[in-house]
Amino acid sequence: xxxxxxxxxxxxxxxxxxxxxxxxxxxxxxxxxxxxxxxxxxxxxxxxxxxxxxxxxxxxxxxxxxxxxxxxxxxxxxxxxxxxxxxxxxxxxxxxxxxxxxxxxxxxxxxxxxxxxxxxxxxxxxxxxxxxxxxxxxxxxxxxxxxxxxxxxxxxxxxxxxxxxxxxxxxxxxxxxxxxxxxxxxxxxxxxxxxxxxxxxxxxxxxxxxxxxxxxxxxxxxxxxxxxxxxxxxxxxxxxxxxxxxxxxxxxxxxxxxxxxxxxxxxxxxxxxxxxxxxxxxxxxxxxxxxxxxxxxxxxxxxxxxxxxxxxxxxxxxxxxxxxxxxxxxxxxxxxxxxxxxxxxxxxxxxxxxxxxxxxxxxxxxxxxxxxxxxxxxxxxxxxxxxxxxxxxxxxxxxxxxxxxxxxxxxxxxxxxxxxxxxxxxxxxxxxxxxxxxxxxxxxxxxxxxxxxxxxxxxxxxxxxxxxxxxxxxxxx
Numbered sequence: 099x100x101x102x103x104x105x106x107x108x109x110x111x112x113x114x115x116x117x118x119x120x121x122x123x124x125x126x127x128x129x130x131x132x133x134x135x136x137x138x139x140x141x142x143x144x145x146x147x148x149x150x151x152x153x154x155x156x157x158x159x160x161x162x163x164x165x166x167x168x169x170x171x172x173x174x175x176x177x178x179x180x181x182x183x184x185x186x187x188x189x190x191x192x193x194x195x196x197x198x199x200x201x202x203x204x205x206x207x208x209x210x211x212x213x214x215x216x217x218x219x220x221x222x223x224x225x226x227x228x229x230x231x232x233x234x235x236x237x238x239x240x241x242x243x244x245x246x247x248x249x250x251x252x253x254x255x256x257x258x259x260x261x262x263x264x265x266x267x268x269x270x271x272x273x274x275x276x277x278x279x280x281x282x283x284x285x286x287x288x289x290x291x292x293x294x295x296x297x298x299x300x301x302x303x304x305x306x307x308x309x310x311x312x313x314x315x316x317x318x319x320x321x322x323x324x325x326x327x328x329x330x331x332x333x334x335x336x337x338x339x340x341x342x343x344x345x346x347x348x349x350x351x352x353x354x355x356x357x358x359x360x361x362x363x364x365x366x367x368x369x370x371x372x373x374x375x376x377x378x379x380x381x382x383x384x385x386x387x388x389x390x391x392x393x394x395x396x397x398x399x400x401x402x403x404x405x406x407x408x409x410x411x412x413x414x415x416x417x418x419x420x421x422x423x424x425x426x427x428x429x430x431x432x433x434x435x436x437x438x439x440x441x442x443x444x445x446x447x448x449x450x451x452x453x454x455x456x457x458x459x460x461x462x463x464x465x466x467x468x469x470x471x472x473x474x475x476x477x478x479x480x481x482x483x484x485x486x487x488x489x490x491x492x493x494x495x496x497x498x499x500x501x502x503x504x505x506x507x508x509x510x511x512x513x514x515x516x517x518x519x520x521x522x523x524x525x526x527x528x529x530x531x532x533x534x535x536x537x538x539x540x541x542x543x544x545x546x547x548x549x550x551x552x553x554x555x556x557x558x559x560x561x562x563x564x565x566x567x568x569x570x571x572x573x574x575x
Contacts, residue, residue: 306329381404413443418445528572529571
């Protein structure tokens with residue numbers, strides 16, 4: 099058979115072989131590398147090929163690098179699957195990125211890396227911070243079906259690890275596998291927007307994915323995150339910005355310290371949607387801090403060691419239709435399925451059940467803050483340690499929560515005439531009978547009745563005027 103590409107002449111594609119590429123493939127390659135584990139140097143041939151062609155195809159084999167592979171605009175680096183390995187040489191021991199874009203200031207566009215493995219060789223590195231891919235100021239960048247593994251990162255280096263995008267836009271990170279990295283598997287940050295992270299698997303490290311500073315209008319969808327030392331997914335806005343209008347959906351987060359976190363040092367209206375995710379065995383399933391106008395909907399938080407869903411110092415958040423089962427299994431008996439500390443938020447239609455482990459939740463739902471609505475939640479379970487629901491807030495509206503509302507009929511102690519009775523946080527029916535009553539008014543309206551049943555919304559009042567005190571009961575719904 100003839101050679102499919104003319105040797106090193108450029109054009110649409112150049113094929114590059116490693117020193118250990120199988121002979122039949124090596125004989126057909128346009129360039130053959132000679133780097134070793136002690137010298138590296140294969141980046142020279144790869145960079146030369148990228149300078150001559152729009153697409154560089156790497157054969158199966160190990161490409162040993164001592165310096166970065168540099169990609170300009172409209173370039174594609176394509177491997178032959180996981181058998182194509184780009185590996186940092188032994189004892190590099192210096193800050194290093196295997197693949198970077200050529201213009202981190204002015205920016206590049208349309209760069210693609212796919213179908214290869216990036217190996218940090220961290221067992222043979224004694225120092226420094228190393229990464230597989232670091233794109234800065236790239237638009238329309240694509241990293242697909244790659245493996246990024248074994249990158250050494252110092253304890254304080256954030257965010258570093260397998261694949262990193264900063265100041266990027268309209269990029270896709272899809273179908274990659276990251277594992278055995280000391281810090282982050284995937285990292286996005288520094289004013290990135292319109293990034294899609296879909297179908298990736300990340301195992302271990304300090305955290306699986308971090309979205310730092312300001313990341314907006316991005317999608318984190320259908321990824322699997324395992325065994326993170328901290329967050330599986332962490333949107334960290336810091337004090338200078340916030341992560342806004344992102345969709346975090348259909349991800350699976352297993353056994354991390356915390357599953358999904360949206361965290362800002364100052365309050366920010368973020369408008370994120372966190373939907374359809376499964377958090378299993380994390381310390382906390384979903385964590386929101388100083389965020390606002392977010393929707394947490396349809397998530398599954400199961401066997402989390404502290405709270406299933408934790409919301410603190412937030413505003414106008416909707417926590418709805420989530421399923422929280424068996425949380426607080428082992429570490430704490432001061433934890434809850436859903437803990438919401440915020441104002442003007444809506445907690446509705448959630449399903450909470452205690453687990454069968456050695457420690458059951460203290461409560462199903464706990465609310466602090468002002469003017470929150472808690473309604474239509476299913477809290478029916480005798481296993482809750484303290485109560486299915488605890489209202490620690492002000493002006494909370496609580497209605498139609500199975501296992502908590504209704505609470506049934508109880509008597510009202512009638513005070514001096516005219517007696518004003520005000521409903522608490524839940525709707526009530528108030529019954530007035532007997533005595534000598536001249537008027538019963540509600541909202542300034544005189545019903546013309548001296549007895550009967552009166553429906554009150556939360557914090558609504560009736561005034562009973564009498565000469566002989568009637569008997570009054572309330573039925574809390």
